[in-house]
Amino acid sequence: MCCHSPDMAGHQGGVIVSWVDQFPGLSQLPAPVRDHLISGSTVVTVPEGTVIFGPGKPPANLLLLIDGTVRVQQTSDSGREIVLYRVHAGESCVLTTACLLAYEDYSAEGIAETAVRAAAIPREIFDRLVAESVDFRRFVFTAYSKRITDLFLVIDEIAFRRMDIRLAQKLLELADVDGSIAATHRKLATELGTAREVVSRQLQEFQRRNWIMQSRGIIQILERDPLVKLATG
Amino acid sequence: MCCHSPDMAGHQGGVIVSWVDQFPGLSQLPAPVRDHLISGSTVVTVPEGTVIFGPGKPPANLLLLIDGTVRVQQTSDSGREIVLYRVHAGESCVLTTACLLAYEDYSAEGIAETAVRAAAIPREIFDRLVAESVDFRRFVFTAYSKRITDLFLVIDEIAFRRMDIRLAQKLLELADVDGSIAATHRKLATELGTAREVVSRQLQEFQRRNWIMQSRGIIQILERDPLVKLATG
């Protein structure tokens, strides 16, 4: 975490513009709370690949992502990894507040998947805002709700769903408009919490059926329909 | 949810005794907050087996368990189940607050595993307490932290750990002092999020090695040491 910079608030037709307005749940905060939030936080930028928090590296602040994406994942002893969820621009790393206030360590780690710009809210300011503002509380608990729902979904998937279905879903999710996906088998395996070989085999099967075409690091979807049918059961 | 009853506060040598004192994080609340908490909540009892919350049955209150245990589990489309965590006396169903305040539905369900006595705190009171009291906030976020850690652990286990190890752990966990376990294979399978047959086969193997003895609904541990060695790797 580096490159602290002053908040970029500015005047525009009499209205003060700030990163706060990019957060749906925060844009209607009453002026004093809003000011408190802005003055109490620092906008930071971190380069791609930075480990923002992790085992033995407890988060010091609540981060509200202005730009970029944070990937939260877990690594097993044996080295296999699984992606738990992603935090996108306009969202917050809210689960870290649990250990912010409880001083507990999490076993997951957060990695800047792209360059990230974020507002960092120190523990004390966060606590004060929760106390002061109904809207801020609503914002925090709504964010919690979404994350916990995500975790339940992950558990459901890894415990109960078949790999071919999950892989098809993931391909459709990652494909851009022309149906191409820039991802290695290794990356896909991490997304799904499985082994690389399993992904390779499954993709081989999709390729055999002419649903996809592969080259190193790139997968091209040839027939969307059967993938969709498989993904949606 | 039934059997509402007045709070059983009483005098004892000049000190008011209440269920609040059974909660480590709440016993040091300042008097006004404490009173607010007591007066704003209702002590309820629910019989064993009651579904306290679930899909389509959003929780109406935050429950603080005075007595008994609540099992929180998830069921797949195919009918397989997995236990996510348990809430014991002195703890709270705190994850429900996320949907309490966000009006979201979760896919998990909570079941009274025994008869349960609990203090039910309505949404508005909960919100007010969070606003008023640092200690209550600390209590809430600490509880969150523990639950989320539990969920991360569950994900780690089902994604990365071997069944024989997990089963050995579970047996040791459930065994009473003389090493006997009252549980059907079906129950154990739900605990671990696997199929009954897998548990049966694995237990068969443990039996073949003379580590356990089985009869209908009961497993008796004969040799603890090898199970411990397996469980701890």
Place this chain on the structure above:
DNA sequence: TAGGTTCGGTGACCTTGTCACCAAACATCG
């Protein structure tokens, strides 16, 4: 004691995870 239910055992089969190893594609650097 008859009938229904729950519990556990079993074999066949499929999917998923692990291990060992290899070759092609790519990157780097002299």
Place this chain on the structure above:
DNA sequence: CGATGTTTGGTGACAAGGTCACCGAACCTA
């Protein structure tokens, strides 16, 4: 440019785990 190391993905063999179908024994309970 060629030599070298790294990343990526392919492959086969095998082990572990999940699914299906079916069975008999144990246990209600009426």
